[in-house]
Amino acid sequence: MTRRLILCAFLAASVVAARASDTLEAASKWPDLVDSAKGRGIDYPATVALARRGDVAALRVLFLHTPHTDGSGADSHCAVLRQLLELLGDRKFSDPLRREPRSLRSKVTEAIDFDFGRPWQKRFPLTYALGIHDPSGFTRRYGIPYSLQRHESKAVTPAPALPAHQGLFDFRQNGFHFFPAEGAQRLALGITERTVL
Numbered sequence: 001m002t003r004r005l006i007l008c009a010f011l012a013a014s015v016v017a018a019r020a021s022d023t024l025e026a027a028s029k030w031p032d033l034v035d036s037a038k039g040r041g042i043d044y045p046a047t048v049a050l051a052r053r054g055d056v057a058a059l060r061v062l063f064l065h066t067p068h069t070d071g072s073g074a075d076s077h078c079a080v081l082r083q084l085l086e087l088l089g090d091r092k093f094s095d096p097l098r099r100e101p102r103s104l105r106s107k108v109t110e111a112i113d114f115d116f117g118r119p120w121q122k123r124f125p126l127t128y129a130l131g132i133h134d135p136s137g138f139t140r141r142y143g144i145p146y147s148l149q150r151h152e153s154k155a156v157t158p159a160p161a162l163p164a165h166q167g168l169f170d171f172r173q174n175g176f177h178f179f180p181a182e183g184a185q186r187l188a189l190g191i192t193e194r195t196v197l
Contacts, residue, residue: 032073
């Protein structure tokens with residue numbers, strides 16, 4: 001029984017480690033990101049591989065590329081920066097970033113803010129201190145402002161009470177839900193029945 005438990009724990013740890021490396025590798029090979037870096041003379045996947053091993057020059061190249069990303073390439077670049085921070089640790093990541101101009105440091109920390117989606121100063125205080133952060137700008141993948149999300153550091157405010165005359169369902173406002181809507185559905189069904197796929 002103990003051997004099985006140890007084997008399961010080992011397999012789970014191996015899967016998690018492989019998954020993290022696959023995620024970093026996959027993000028570094030994102031086509032839009034690779035193309036934007038190639039336009040600036042950067043072999044992005046190779047640079048990420050070097051930075052992953054702690055190469056300061058490669059990490060600096062990634063920092064310098066941050067302002068030149070947009071769209072899905074920027075999303076992938078944000079993920080790469082965050083994963084490198086988690087992999088290298090706060091000290092190894094923040095030391096080379098500290099040597100960069102303030103504007104570039106802020107761009108890099110904004111990118112990490114975007115990918116974390118929540119405040120991260122407790123996990124990586126040295127790197128976090130190098131940038132300017134807008135707490136209202138933290139968003140998760142689904143675009144919900146961080147200030148509206150439930151999290152440990154803030155008390156959840158209760159929903160406002162409904163007026164006495166209005167319950168959860170007010171027939172005067174929501175009565176149309178009881179009547180079948182036929183026009184739009186029939187039109188849609190008529191079109192799909194006549195369309196040859």
